[in-house]
Amino acid sequence: MADIKDPENTIIMELKNGSVVIELLPDIAPKHVERMKVLARAGAYDNVVFHRVIDGFMAQSGDVANGNAEKDFNIRRAGTGGSDLPDLPAEFSRIPHDRGTLGAARSQNPNSANSQFFINFSDNHFLNGQYTVYGRVISGMEHVDAIVRGEPPMNPDRMISVKVAADAE
Template identity: 40%
Template sequence: MGNYDDVTAVLDTTAGEMKLEFFEDKAPGHVKNFVELAEKGFYDGTIFHRVIPGFMIQGGCPEGSGRGGPGYQIKAEFNDVPHTRGVLSMARSQSPDSAGSQFFICHGDAGFLDRQYTAFGRLVEGDDTLDAIAQGETLPGGEKSSPKNPVKINSVRIERSQG
């Protein structure tokens, strides 16, 4: 694995910026996967396609539908990081080892996800942006989580601190 201890990601969205730090010691494969996808521009132009206030915002689907991914899946790295507000975690299907590119950021505490989803980072700047995305109006139907005016991820910038 690479050394991602001093690496952060800045999500530049149409609602503002969010800065994330990573937990390489807890989920090295997920950190590596996210950073590599970001550096390739995979997330650029994607949207937050699932938004549930008080729970989470989800993005990273290349189709914007919640069904797309990078064409591969990665093995789960469940850990003891609690799913509290601001925690970055990987979305997946019912299979534990089905994560690919979709991620979510907790908007509220979600302890029922602990040790069932791979937490691999946390929000360190941009709490107001998280709120703005989570509070957006959603369309009726289903779980009412499809945003009426989805927030776009313009780019994900990977930053490495020197020193």
Template identity: 50%
Template sequence: MLSKYIVSLFVVAMISTGAVAQEQSTSVEPAAVELDPAAVPAEENLLQLDLSTGGRVTIQLYPDKAPQHVERIKTLTRQGFYNGLIFHRVIEGFMAQTGDPTGTGMGGSELPDLKAEFSSFPHLRGVVSMARAQGEDSANSQFFIVFYPRFALDKKYTVFGRVVAGMQYVDAINRGEPPAIPSRILQASIDADGKAPPTPGAFSPMPKKEITLDDLNAPIKP
């Protein structure tokens, strides 16, 4: 099903034609970006995502760059909104998108859409940005995590955070639009709230194997 909340079609077209190859060749890894220690937020601005791919992903939130979007993410997280949601749109070499309770790409929260808060912070590997419809002010609850730099998205989508730990669990998210067996957010929490990860048995990494008809017909397990 075509997602309402998608990254611009021209960007996807650039990817399919190889137009972003130069960006990939000059990719900047997270370790190469230095943040001013005085600007690094405390536990209140750390988002923890416990994924079904095997562990916890820590995301540094940037309230100085996108205060309303950070507040929205924190509000929904504390409501338990993201718990159990799937990554419904995952494109190899591009990004993983989640935050839709319907799992179709057409849904969002009951809260009003947000006014865009574009900034100059680039879409580097691990950056977390808000998905939206065609209108700039249509972001609501869906967000995506970038696998590789995508500078064509800069100043067109609101960056509100970046993965600072656990990127290997993001890399392991199952691909597809939607994936045949979607990966999930088991639990989302704000670090200041001190929530422990789910029990080890709750983490069930998806095996790397060829998808069969049985897989396609199998029910999705929580």
């Protein structure tokens, strides 16, 4: 496991093949970081599927309204919703969308990010300045690379659990 410097701003995401450790960037995107921690602490991300996974591009998840593999799950609906919380304003920065960075998924409206996010499989610099970067994978990227591809995948992988490291046992 990675050397966790700031447990309050680190996410531990359990996938089928192992743990992914994500360092959050509260100095860059404080509202997005806070939202992820609130939803993680509420268990909202647990069992949510990766509904859009494009080889060489990114893996998208976080539809807490429609993406829970344990509840009223419909893969065709996954990716269309968010949380009950208000949408977030864009927090664009100079941080590039490099391999392993965590970005806020949104609609055409830059201020529409809510609960969905994506992890970049490769350097996707064409996204720079258009999508909020608020974290980066510091350990377990090989588990992200193993997520089943598809838009949507036939049998999507899911986040078994998502926790703030400070709360982990």
